[in-house]
Amino acid sequence: MTAPLEAAEPAAAQAAGPADDHRPARRGLLRYALTKAGGALLSIAMVIVATFFLFRLLPGDPVRNLAQGRNMTPDQLDLERRRLGLDKPLVDQFFDFVGQTLRLDLGTSYEYKRPVLELIGERLGPTLLLAGVGLVIAVSLGLWQGTRAGWRPGSRFDRFSTATSLLLWSVPTFWLGLLLLMVFGAWLKIFPSRGIESVDAPDGFGYVLDVAWHMVLPCLTLVGVVYAQYLLVMRSSLLDEVGQDYINVARAKGLRDDDLRRRHAVPNALLPTVTLVFMRIGFVVGGAVTVETVFSWPGLGKLFYDAISVPDFTLMQGTFMLITVAVIIMNTLADVVYHVLDPRVRSA
Amino acid sequence: MSLLELDDVSVTYRVAEGEVPAVRGVSLTLDSGAALGVAGESGSGKSTLAMALLRLLPRDARIGGRILLDGEDVLTMRWGRLRAVRWAGASIVFQGAQHGLNPVQRIGDQVAEPLLVHGLAKPGQAGERVAELLSQVGLPAWRARSYPHELSGGQRQRVMIAMALACSPRLIIADEPTTALDVMVQAQVLTLIKDLVAEHGISLIMISHDLSVLADVCDRLAVMYAGRVVEHGPSREVFHDPKHPYSQALAAAFPTVGDPASRLAPRGLGGDPPDPMDLPAGCSFHPRCPVALEECATLDAELWPAGDRRAAACVHVREHGRVQEDA
Amino acid sequence: MSAITRTRRRQALGRFWDGFRSQRGGMAGLIVLGVAVTLAVVAPLFIDEGVTSVVQNTGPAFDPPSLAYPFGTDESGRSILLMVWWGARTSLLIGFLAALVSVGIGTVFGIAAGHFRGWIGALLMRVTDWFLVLPSLVTALVLAAILGGSTFTIIMAIGVTSWPSTARLIRAQTLAVEARPYIERSKALGGGHWHITTRHVLPNVAPLLLASTTLEVASAIVTESTLAFLGVSANKTSWGTMLRGSYDWNAASAGAWWYILIPGLCILAVVMAFTLCGRALETVLNPRLRGAKA
Numbered sequence: 001m002t003a004p005l006e007a008a009e010p011a012a013a014q015a016a017g018p019a020d021d022h023r024p025a026r027r028g029l030l031r032y033a034l035t036k037a038g039g040a041l042l043s044i045a046m047v048i049v050a051t052f053f054l055f056r057l058l059p060g061d062p063v064r065n066l067a068q069g070r071n072m073t074p075d076q077l078d079l080e081r082r083r084l085g086l087d088k089p090l091v092d093q094f095f096d097f098v099g100q101t102l103r104l105d106l107g108t109s110y111e112y113k114r115p116v117l118e119l120i121g122e123r124l125g126p127t128l129l130l131a132g133v134g135l136v137i138a139v140s141l142g143l144w145q146g147t148r149a150g151w152r153p154g155s156r157f158d159r160f161s162t163a164t165s166l167l168l169w170s171v172p173t174f175w176l177g178l179l180l181l182m183v184f185g186a187w188l189k190i191f192p193s194r195g196i197e198s199v200d201a202p203d204g205f206g207y208v209l210d211v212a213w214h215m216v217l218p219c220l221t222l223v224g225v226v227y228a229q230y231l232l233v234m235r236s237s238l239l240d241e242v243g244q245d246y247i248n249v250a251r252a253k254g255l256r257d258d259d260l261r262r263r264h265a266v267p268n269a270l271l272p273t274v275t276l277v278f279m280r281i282g283f284v285v286g287g288a289v290t291v292e293t294v295f296s297w298p299g300l301g302k303l304f305y306d307a308i309s310v311p312d313f314t315l316m317q318g319t320f321m322l323i324t325v326a327v328i329i330m331n332t333l334a335d336v337v338y339h340v341l342d343p344r345v346r347s348a
Numbered sequence: 349m350s351l352l353e354l355d356d357v358s359v360t361y362r363v364a365e366g367e368v369p370a371v372r373g374v375s376l377t378l379d380s381g382a383a384l385g386v387a388g389e390s391g392s393g394k395s396t397l398a399m400a401l402l403r404l405l406p407r408d409a410r411i412g413g414r415i416l417l418d419g420e421d422v423l424t425m426r427w428g429r430l431r432a433v434r435w436a437g438a439s440i441v442f443q444g445a446q447h448g449l450n451p452v453q454r455i456g457d458q459v460a461e462p463l464l465v466h467g468l469a470k471p472g473q474a475g476e477r478v479a480e481l482l483s484q485v486g487l488p489a490w491r492a493r494s495y496p497h498e499l500s501g502g503q504r505q506r507v508m509i510a511m512a513l514a515c516s517p518r519l520i521i522a523d524e525p526t527t528a529l530d531v532m533v534q535a536q537v538l539t540l541i542k543d544l545v546a547e548h549g550i551s552l553i554m555i556s557h558d559l560s561v562l563a564d565v566c567d568r569l570a571v572m573y574a575g576r577v578v579e580h581g582p583s584r585e586v587f588h589d590p591k592h593p594y595s596q597a598l599a600a601a602f603p604t605v606g607d608p609a610s611r612l613a614p615r616g617l618g619g620d621p622p623d624p625m626d627l628p629a630g631c632s633f634h635p636r637c638p639v640a641l642e643e644c645a646t647l648d649a650e651l652w653p654a655g656d657r658r659a660a661a662c663v664h665v666r667e668h669g670r671v672q673e674d675a
Numbered sequence: 676m677s678a679i680t681r682t683r684r685r686q687a688l689g690r691f692w693d694g695f696r697s698q699r700g701g702m703a704g705l706i707v708l709g710v711a712v713t714l715a716v717v718a719p720l721f722i723d724e725g726v727t728s729v730v731q732n733t734g735p736a737f738d739p740p741s742l743a744y745p746f747g748t749d750e751s752g753r754s755i756l757l758m759v760w761w762g763a764r765t766s767l768l769i770g771f772l773a774a775l776v777s778v779g780i781g782t783v784f785g786i787a788a789g790h791f792r793g794w795i796g797a798l799l800m801r802v803t804d805w806f807l808v809l810p811s812l813v814t815a816l817v818l819a820a821i822l823g824g825s826t827f828t829i830i831m832a833i834g835v836t837s838w839p840s841t842a843r844l845i846r847a848q849t850l851a852v853e854a855r856p857y858i859e860r861s862k863a864l865g866g867g868h869w870h871i872t873t874r875h876v877l878p879n880v881a882p883l884l885l886a887s888t889t890l891e892v893a894s895a896i897v898t899e900s901t902l903a904f905l906g907v908s909a910n911k912t913s914w915g916t917m918l919r920g921s922y923d924w925n926a927a928s929a930g931a932w933w934y935i936l937i938p939g940l941c942i943l944a945v946v947m948a949f950t951l952c953g954r955a956l957e958t959v960l961n962p963r964l965r966g967a968k969a
Contacts, residue, residue: 043805055821166954170946172897174904175918175939182927182935193927245447249508252404252442253462254434264450271452279807286812290901294922304813308820309906320817327810343452343495 033336040332047324052097055317056090106318111310116318119303126196127299130215131288134222139277141223142230143270149231150238150269151261161231168228173287177221177294184217191217194296218295222287229283233276237269244268271342278334282327351518351551352378352401352438357413358575359396359405368624370396372575373413380518383545383552385562385583387598388572391621394555395443397572398523401553402434418518435462438519439512441505443527448508449496455482455507456492462514481510485540502533509540513548520545522554526561538565559599563587568657571595574622574632577651581658591660593637631661639664694959701955707948715763726757727912737931747933749917750924755933758917759941765913767945769830770896776834777895778841778888785845786872786880790853800846807839812901819902824909833898841887845880852879882960890953893946900942914938 081087088096100107106116149161168176185193192198192214201210241247242265250264285301292301300319307315359371371393378384388394399405401415403422415422417437425433439462442448449458459481460474469477479489485506496504505525512520522541526534542565545552556562562569562583569583571594579592590596619636622628628635634644641663651659652666659665695701725731734752738744746755788799818832852858853876861871902908903915910916917938921927926934 043808046805047809054817166950167943167947170893170897170943170950172900172904172915172939172942172946174901175935175942178918178922178927178935178939182932186927186930245442246450248404249440249442249448249511250450250461252402252434252440253511254431254436254465255461256431259465264453267452268450282808282810282813285810286901289813289816290905293905304816305905308816311820316817316820320813323813324809328808331808344497 029340032339036332036335040328043328044325047321047328048098048101051317051321051324052094055313056093101321106321107314109307109312109315111306111312111315116315119315120300120319120322123298123300123303125299126297127288127292127301129211130218130222130292130297130299131284133215134219134226134288135284137219138223138227139230142227143234143273146231146234146273147238147261147266147269150235150242151265153239158235162235165228165231168224169232171225173221173225173290174294176224177218177291180217180221181294193217196298214297218291218297221294222284222291225287226284229280230273230277234269234273237273238265241265241269271338274341275334275338278331281330281334285323285327350377351380351382351418352376352553353414353416354397355414355416357397357400357411357415359393359400360410360412361406362408362410366625369627370409370575370624371400374572374575374577375413376570376577376580378519378551378553380551381549382568383554383566385566385569386553386555386572387557387559387562387569387595389557389598389621391574391624392572393575394572395523398440398521398553398555401521402438402440403430404440432466435512435517436466436468436515437517438521439515439517441508441512441520441522441525443524446501446504446528449504451496453495454492455494455496455499459492459507459511459514462511466515468515477514481513482507484513484544485510501529502537505529505533505537506540509537509544513544513550516548517550519551519553522552524556525554526558527556534561541565559587559595559601571598574627575624576632576661578633578649578662579654579658579660580651581655581660585655585658591654591658591665592633592662593639593664594633595660597638631663691959695955698955698958700951701959704948704951704955707944708952711763711945711948712767714760715767718760718764722757722761724761724912726753726761729753737926737929737934739931740933746937747931749920749931749934750926755917755937758912759914759938762912762914762917762938763941763945765826765910766896766899766915766942769826769833769899769910769913770892770945773830773833773837773895773899774888774891776830777837777891778884779838780834781838781841781887782845782880782884784838785842786849786876788842789846789849790868790872790876803839803842803846806836807843809836811836812898815898815902816905816907819907824902824907826910829899829902829908829910832902833895837891837894837898841891844883844887848880848883849876852876882956886953886956886960889949889956893949893953896942896946896949914942 104117106120108114109116109119112119145161149155149158152158181193184191196214197207197210198214201207247260247264250260255263288299289301289304291297292299293305296302300323303315304319304323306312307319354374354376357371357374358369361368361370374393374397376384386394386397396405396409400409400411401417401422403411403425405411411423413423417433420429420433422430422433449455456475456478459478460469463469463474463477464471475492478492482489482491487503487506487510491499491503491507496507499507509525512522525541526537529537538561541552541554544550552566554562554566559569559571563586566583568580569586570577570580571586571590571592572578573594579586579590579595586595587599590599622632622635628645630643630645630647631637631640631649633649634640637644644663647663649661649663651661654660654665729751734744734748734754736748736750736752738748738752740747744754744756746759748754749758784799784803788796788803790796791799815832815836818835819828822828822832853871858871858875861875866874899908899913900915900918903910903913904919904922906919908916915938918935921931921934921938926932
């Protein structure tokens with residue numbers, strides 16, 4: 001039996017026994033999460049400040065800009081100005097705004113004459129449903145297909161997958177929606193072309209089916225464009241991993257191809273892929289806005305679009321802030337989760 | 349019967365520009381319990397040869413000849429049989445342990461993996477064997493829960509060795525096992541390999557560009573150049589009295605510490621190893637050879653006997669035959 | 676520039692062109708682009724703004740493709756063919772200019788963030804990361820809605836929301852370049868910030884910029900058409916506006932498939948062409964990727 005040769009190794013590595021192996025790591029994780037949370041709060045603060053200046057300080061008279069296309073008398077413009085508090089000194093406006101926002105008082109919608117927060121609450125559900133289901137499908141399909149394509153690069157499956165992904169990625173979301181609407185909604189009349197429910201929708205399980213039926217086309221559109229990105233990213237991640245030495249070592253151990261892929265290549269390729277998926281959540285949000293508009297799906301995206309088309313100054317401001325803050329939070333979560341999953345980063 | 353017999357093995361890669369002959373007609377034998385060293389520069393085909401032994405080369409590589417492991421031809425084995433032989437019959441300690449370990453898997457799981465694959469242990473029960481293997485290479489048992497990045501280069505190489513021993517193979521192929529390591533760690537790892545091989549009676553093929561290391565660890569030595577074996581024989585003899593001009597240059601490249609004459613002696617070889625797609629006619633070494641004759645440009649150099657169980661592929665050896673007694 | 680540098684640059688260009696030529700996707704994209712740009716440029720010789728005029732065009736509404744109107748007509752009887760031809764100028768121009776703005780801002784931020792260490796570099800990175808997190812379409816929509824949808828505003832809105840990804844790329848490349856020994860030597864010889872960034876970093880980063888810009892144009896065209904479709908663009912001629920028209924006037928239920936298909940195909944063709952070219956450029960300029968991209 002060879003004597004332990006660790007005398008030559010750094011003493012620290014030898015001192016850390018099994019008992020205190022993981023506690024510093026967990027403390028490090030907490031510290032990392034707190035740092036990231038702090039960063040997120042800072043970003044959110046920057047969003048609030050930026051929103052304020054965006055809506056008030058940009059060139060031109062904001063009221064006149066937003067009133068374009070509508071004929072308003074100078075008196076009406078003044079009234080609007082006072083209603084929006086634009087006649088007060090800027091500093092006052094700023095603190096009013098920050099205070100209100102932190103109290104979650106996002107003002108009253110010009111178009112709907114109701115509190116913005118209330119409107120957002122109503123529309124949140126449909127968006128979460130559509131985007132949630134869409135993301136789950138897009139991620140699963142994209143990652144699975146990307147893995148298969150990347151495992152056998154140059155194969156017919158791979159070339160087909162890559163070609164269709166590039167095609168889907170180049171398609172504007174709204175156009176894909178229009179096409180689906182035209183073919184399945186107007187021509188074949190299989191799926192409804194607008195809304196979340198039929199006028200005469202049944203109750204209970206029938207209602208669920210009705211909503212699901214309405215969701216098919218918008219969901220398909222959202223998935224179509226988003227999943228192509230995931231596929232391409234997973235594919236290239238996997239190709240990077242396959243070139244690594246440890247794959248060859250595992251193959252030399254006598255592993256089957258499938259096991260090699262499942263146990264070694266994919267877990268390693270998954271880490272950077274998942275991070276990228278979450279980093280691009282802003283893209284999904286944009287897609288949701290477009291899709292909801294095309295299919296008149298009564299969600300946050302459609303609300304945002306309505307705010308822009310009217311234009312409804314207060315509603316636009318409120319929904320913009322909410323959407324942006326949500327994206328920041330999701331990004332931060334993704335960062336922390338990645339940190340938990342990757343052992344290399346965990347103990348750093 | 350010898351454990352491993354290579355019979356006229358050749359490896360050719362198919363690339364867009366044509367064919368690349370990485371290994372050309374290599375024949376070697378390895379007896380059970382013996383250690384064979386394969387030396388050569390990069391591009392000589394030694395690593396390709398090692399990979400070929402277990403058919404680990406990429407798909408576009410064509411392997412010719414026969415590779416008999418315990419009498420069975422690896423090249424004609426069915427897929428299932430090959431996977432069974434991999435690691436359990438012969439295992440590999442790879443070059444550059446920096447990336448040879450899966451970064452997101454614990455060490456213990458990776459060492460246990462071949463045991464599970466070959467049915468030598470049930471999941472959850474491999475812990476004991478893993479601890480045993482780790483202690484054989486001088487690592488404490490709790491290291492099984494570590495991740496690769498928590499270990500130093502030397503420790504990682506030792507994990508690779510422990511992994512190679514897992515299924516108690518009859519043959520271990522060590523491909524440049526100490527190249528990326530510090531000199532001190534190199535010495536430790538080499539000692540470890542020597543002891544383990546002696547203790548378990550495992551046959552060893554060690555590949556390196558460092559002749560002195562091979563002379564120390566192995567019984568026999570084969571020198572490769574441009575895909576061919578140009579000399580082979582007992583390692584001490586080949587190292588101290590090389591017959592082929594290339595082996596002579598290789599041996600001379602390492603100075604003898606403490607010998608003033610060796611410090612001043614001319615060393616190194618001019619030129620570069622030949623491009624495998626554009627090999628010189630005749631003896632592939634002749635453009636760089638200090639003692640080349642006219643016929644070397646056309647003569648196909650074979651391995652001519654150069655002594656007791658020695659051979660070298662040089663015209664001069666053919667002329668002089670047996671080893672000349674030297675001072 | 677000395678004769679040696681000139682020859683070497685020409686040789687490098689020749690090698691680059693050979694490499695690019697072997698990329699089938701890239702060549703296909705280049706040809707499509709050539710056709711598109713040529714058509715856009717020569718358009719005024721054949722048609723003018725009048726093709727979008729509702730008054731001047733008196734063709735039948737929603738007329739299917741025929742000899743007279745090869746791509747059919749829209750709800751006001753305007754020829755779709757002539758409108759997409761004229762619209763190509765808008766879409767390509769806005770896309771190209773927006774990409775320039777985006778890459779321009781991104782390069783400045785990227786090089787600065789990579790070059791300046793300490794708190795300046797950290798601050799720049801922080802700002803870049805913040806912009807990166809902002810949902811680009813949503814922000815662009817807000818900008819366009821507030822500033823009015825003029826062509827200039829649209830270009831700025833797209834440019835200002837899409838520069839962060841380029842910035843990150845350029846920053847990584849800048850760090851890599853500045854780690855090279857000759858930069859150290861340049862600094863030791865007294866090379867200032869401006870000198871190092873323009874004479875050393877920029878030329879090394881340039882190939883990457885070319886590929887980035889090409890891909891950015893693709894993305895900008897998609898964004899522009901989306902903004903137009905969502906009604907925040909004041910532009911009357913772009914492909915996105917046409918599709919907006921098809922939506923507003925219910926082309927789907929009226930069965931006017933050409934109205935939906937044709938402008939969209941134009942967008943698709945041009946965007947794919949830019950994307951293929953960009954990917955081909957990336958592959959040629961980074962040999963490591965050669966096997967990876969199918």
